[in-house]
Amino acid sequence: MSPPLLGVEEEVQSSVSSPSVKCISENGMGLKERNYLGLSDCSSVDSSGVSSNLNLKATELRLGLPGSQSPERETELCLLNLGKLDEKPLFPLLPSKDGICSSSQKNVVTGNKRGFSDTMDGFSEVKGYVYTEKSWMFHEAGSDSESPQSVGHGKYPGNSGVNVILSTRSPGVQASVKQDEPANVLQEQPRATNGTSLKQTVISNNNTGAPAAKAQVVGWPPIRPFRTKTLAASSKNNDEVDGKPGPGALFVKVSMDGAPYLRKVDLRTYSTYQELSSALEKMFSCFTLGQCGSHGTAGKETLSESRLKDLLHGSEYVVTYKDKDGDWMLVGDVPWESQDVYRNVQEVENHEEL
Amino acid sequence: MNYFPDEVVEHVFDFITSHKDRNSVSLVCKSWYKIERYSRQRVFIGNCYSITPQRLIARFPGLKSLTLKGKPHFADFNLVPHDWGGFVDPWIKALAKSRIGLEELRLKRMVVSDDSLELLSKSFPNFKSLVLVSCEGFTTDGVAAIAANCRFLRELDLQENEVEDHRGHWLSCFPESCTSLVSLNFACLKGEINLASLERLVARSPNLKSLRLNRVVPLNTLQNLLMRAPQLVDLGIGSYVDDPSSEVFSKLKAVIQLCNSIRSLSGFLEVAPCCMSAIYPICENLTFLNLSYAPGLQGNDLTKLVQHCRKLQRLWILDCIGDKGLGVVASTCKELQELRVFPSDPFDAGNAAVTEEGLVLISAGCPKLNSLLYFCHQMTNAALITVAKNCTNFIRFRLCILDPVKADPVTNQPLDEGFGAIVRSNKSLKRLSLSGLLTDQVFLYIGMYAKKLEMLSIAFAGDSNKGMLYVLNGCKKLRKLEIRDCPFGDVALLEDMGKYETMRSLWMSSCEVTHGACKTLAKKMPSLNVEIINESEQLEFSLDDRLLVDKMYLYRTLVGHRKDKPEYVLLL
Numbered sequence: 001m002s003p004p005l006l007g008v009e010e011e012v013q014s015s016v017s018s019p020s021v022k023c024i025s026e027n028g029m030g031l032k033e034r035n036y037l038g039l040s041d042c043s044s045v046d047s048s049g050v051s052s053n054l055n056l057k058a059t060e061l062r063l064g065l066p067g068s069q070s071p072e073r074e075t076e077l078c079l080l081n082l083g084k085l086d087e088k089p090l091f092p093l094l095p096s097k098d099g100i101c102s103s104s105q106k107n108v109v110t111g112n113k114r115g116f117s118d119t120m121d122g123f124s125e126v127k128g129y130v131y132t133e134k135s136w137m138f139h140e141a142g143s144d145s146e147s148p149q150s151v152g153h154g155k156y157p158g159n160s161g162v163n164v165i166l167s168t169r170s171p172g173v174q175a176s177v178k179q180d181e182p183a184n185v186l187q188e189q190p191r192a193t194n195g196t197s198l199k200q201t202v203i204s205n206n207n208t209g210a211p212a213a214k215a216q217v218v219g220w221p222p223i224r225p226f227r228t229k230t231l232a233a234s235s236k237n238n239d240e241v242d243g244k245p246g247p248g249a250l251f252v253k254v255s256m257d258g259a260p261y262l263r264k265v266d267l268r269t270y271s272t273y274q275e276l277s278s279a280l281e282k283m284f285s286c287f288t289l290g291q292c293g294s295h296g297t298a299g300k301e302t303l304s305e306s307r308l309k310d311l312l313h314g315s316e317y318v319v320t321y322k323d324k325d326g327d328w329m330l331v332g333d334v335p336w337e338s339q340d341v342y343r344n345v346q347e348v349e350n351h352e353e354l
Numbered sequence: 355m356n357y358f359p360d361e362v363v364e365h366v367f368d369f370i371t372s373h374k375d376r377n378s379v380s381l382v383c384k385s386w387y388k389i390e391r392y393s394r395q396r397v398f399i400g401n402c403y404s405i406t407p408q409r410l411i412a413r414f415p416g417l418k419s420l421t422l423k424g425k426p427h428f429a430d431f432n433l434v435p436h437d438w439g440g441f442v443d444p445w446i447k448a449l450a451k452s453r454i455g456l457e458e459l460r461l462k463r464m465v466v467s468d469d470s471l472e473l474l475s476k477s478f479p480n481f482k483s484l485v486l487v488s489c490e491g492f493t494t495d496g497v498a499a500i501a502a503n504c505r506f507l508r509e510l511d512l513q514e515n516e517v518e519d520h521r522g523h524w525l526s527c528f529p530e531s532c533t534s535l536v537s538l539n540f541a542c543l544k545g546e547i548n549l550a551s552l553e554r555l556v557a558r559s560p561n562l563k564s565l566r567l568n569r570v571v572p573l574n575t576l577q578n579l580l581m582r583a584p585q586l587v588d589l590g591i592g593s594y595v596d597d598p599s600s601e602v603f604s605k606l607k608a609v610i611q612l613c614n615s616i617r618s619l620s621g622f623l624e625v626a627p628c629c630m631s632a633i634y635p636i637c638e639n640l641t642f643l644n645l646s647y648a649p650g651l652q653g654n655d656l657t658k659l660v661q662h663c664r665k666l667q668r669l670w671i672l673d674c675i676g677d678k679g680l681g682v683v684a685s686t687c688k689e690l691q692e693l694r695v696f697p698s699d700p701f702d703a704g705n706a707a708v709t710e711e712g713l714v715l716i717s718a719g720c721p722k723l724n725s726l727l728y729f730c731h732q733m734t735n736a737a738l739i740t741v742a743k744n745c746t747n748f749i750r751f752r753l754c755i756l757d758p759v760k761a762d763p764v765t766n767q768p769l770d771e772g773f774g775a776i777v778r779s780n781k782s783l784k785r786l787s788l789s790g791l792l793t794d795q796v797f798l799y800i801g802m803y804a805k806k807l808e809m810l811s812i813a814f815a816g817d818s819n820k821g822m823l824y825v826l827n828g829c830k831k832l833r834k835l836e837i838r839d840c841p842f843g844d845v846a847l848l849e850d851m852g853k854y855e856t857m858r859s860l861w862m863s864s865c866e867v868t869h870g871a872c873k874t875l876a877k878k879m880p881s882l883n884v885e886i887i888n889e890s891e892q893l894e895f896s897l898d899d900r901l902l903v904d905k906m907y908l909y910r911t912l913v914g915h916r917k918d919k920p921e922y923v924l925l926l
Contacts, residue, residue, distance in 0.1 A: 221697065
């Protein structure tokens with residue numbers, strides 16, 4: 001997809017400071033990145049992290065951008081030398097395990113990636129059961145297809161928000177990708193390549209408001225994907241029976257640096273990554289028009305069209321509200337029944353954008 | 355030496371039905387081997403790559419029923435990549451070419467294609483029963499072929515398969531002449547079906563005992579179906595949503611009262627809790643209740659329902675029933691033998707629906723409990739020790755603490771002592787799954803006490819090779835060992851290589867096994883297939899012996915390397 005979204009993401013990373021992105025921005029707060037796949041660049045992970053308070057930390061999900069070791073890194077995709085990859089035991093909770101950690105500087109080359117192809121075949125990873133019905137992962141018909149690959153996603157239940165990284169990667173970076181997705185089940189499939197390097201960071205508020213982030217590991221908890229998918233579909237239908245959008249609707253906050261307000265998308269309405277990224281592009285197109293070289297000449301015309309048809313409907317003003325994280329959100333993305341909107345509607349002058 | 359003619363011996367063998375026993379019988383002498391092999395009708399193959407269809411056909415010409423399992427168990431949790439294998443096609447092709455009069459095919463974790471199903475349906479005139487569990491690769495077109503061509507079909511049982519739904523006309527493919535159905539389970543299909551065809555099919559199937567519907571079958575159709583099939587023993591309800599004051603609902607209530615043969619109830623994929631009261635009359639007779647796919651029922655709905663189920667032997671339920679609800683189960687269901695508690699929200703740490711308390715209550719109230727699958731947020735050693743005191747009949751004990759390395763929250767100790775108590779007091783334990791914070795100590799206990807253990811699943815546990823060695827040395831009956839993310843390495847793997855010939859398979863992923871060790875093992879043990887699943891693009895890296903292997907799957911086999919392995923599998 002389009003490079004500007006990369007740019008968006010980088011800026012989002014550095015500039016968003018709301019609590020919901022604490023996991024990305026909290027570099028200096030002593031949180032350690034843990035790669036539960038056992039792959040991490042040892043140099044980037046402070047081995048003193050293997051400390052007694054790691055019980056919580058070890059289970060916190062920290063998602064880094066592909067190619068980055070920790071949140072503060074450059075978000076450029078970097079091709080890591082596989083030789084630098086080290087394997088650490090998972091959940092090194094006890095100090096005694098430190099010895100195992102640091103002494104085993106092994107080169108892990110094989111098995112860097114784990115069963116991400118599982119998302120490809122529509123079985124969908126266990127963790128993503130909430131998303132499954134209209135999964136915004138790629139559905140890959142065959143394992144060797146050339147469609148863009150899926151992505152890591154993570155879910156932080158709770159008001160700390162969820163960091164979800166959608167990305168496709170080009171073949172060259174696939175080797176490095178895996179190790180950068182700590183505690184995340186979804187791995188992309190190195191064989192099926194040809195994805196464009198599109199990355200977006202999506203920040204979301206979980207509706208349930210449950211507490212701290214939970215690590216998600218491939219294949220854990222050991223529940224058949226069929227079961228989680230069916231449950232998700234059943235939850236969704238049952239909520240529709242009751243007449244309100246239930247936990248099945250997954251609204252995810254999307255921000256773009258420089259935009260005066262954020263948007264929310266219901267991930268369940270998208271069945272492919274392609275759909276989602278086009279939708280996001282359309283959403284933010286009114287803000288990106290005019291940036292040099294970001295869209296390229298080819299895209300300009302479609303953008304002006306979408307700009308004209310923009311939500312703003314020619315008005316100078318849009319209605320926004322401030323949600324619990326303190327972000328300005330465009331009204332209308334989330335169903336009216338949602339608490340968000342009830343409480344926080346405000347009007348904002350939007351004439352700057354036009 | 356035989357003092358009896360072969361026919362007499364054969365007649366005696368007819369009474370020996372268990373696979374294990376028949377296998378033993380065949381080993382007694384050549385004569386018995388010969389008699390047994392000609393009279394064998396049912397064969398179970400736990401790993402489809404351990405033997406070829408040709409050899410199977412050659413040995414058992416009288417084969418009527420075949421059970422095949424394909425992918426390793428951890429494939430259920432996305433640890434095995436997509437096209438790893440487990441294709442049923444070569445089996446069906448070989449059987450079709452032969453003179454085998456196949457009547458029953460049961461598959462688990464295999465890849466099935468529409469073409470295979472069609473070939474199956476056309477090659478065996480007496481084909482009666484197809485059971486597919488956790489399979490994939492086929493669409494409703496394949497199912498349609500089975501429906502259309504198997505004239506004497508008795509059983510079509512699709513359990514938890516990934517089926518591409520072509521908006522089924524498949525049900526209409528059952529010919530009007532088909533009246534032999536005994537069991538029809540299509541709960542896992544997601545698409546629409548022709549409801550009128552379904553009603554007609556049920557109406558002309560007087561032997562129908564088991565019917566499990568998918569979610570698109572509405573309540574009024576259910577009512578019609580039950581009217582036509584009051585003899586049902588096993589019912590799976592699809593959608594159970596209606597206005598309790600409606601006429602359809604009152605008719606349903608009346609009809610349900612007549613279905614006093616129902617012993618097994620499942621489904622409720624969509625449910626309006628207020629309608630559940632209609633079910634109460636049949637609850638008294640239920641022996642199996644599966645509400646694990648019914649998230650629409652809340653804790654109190656479940657509790658109210660369970661209070662009516664005094665004869666329940668097997669209960670599968672979601673954890674929203676809560677510890678209190680489990681207490682109600684414990685005081686009501688005194689015949690309970692099997693309990694499975696699934697998480698309704700596996701990734702939500704905050705919602706502690708069931709804890710160790712629920713399990714303790716169950717263990718105290720249900721003395722016949724022998725099979726457990728329990729997902730919870732925490733467990734304590736004290737609770738496990740209490741459970742071990744209360745229940746000594748466990749055959750299967752599978753505990754999954756959602757945080758895989760969580761210690762006892764009260765004492766902050768690992769759960770070694772708790773699991774130790776379980777294996778010590780349950781001498782018949784055949785299957786065990788561990789979770790929580792665990793050191794090598796728990797494996798010492800397992801090796802010492804779990805003498806009948808056949809299957810062990812380990813994740814994020816142990817400190818050193820000793821852990822794995824305790825198990826390999828101590829568990830003489832071990833058949834399947836699956837390990838992920840444990841610090842077990844080459845020393846443990848290579849200590850007793852002959853052991854693996856006594857086992858069906860070993861899975862190790864994200865452990866500390868090196869490539870070199872796997873090569874050594876493969877070289878020394880030609881009767882094992884050692885597969886390295888390597889998903890990295892850089893295949894050449896795999897040649898370095900010191901590199902750690904991410905996923906290794908080894909299994910005993912009589913036929914050497916398989917020919918259908920994908921590129922990313924390295925067969926050593």
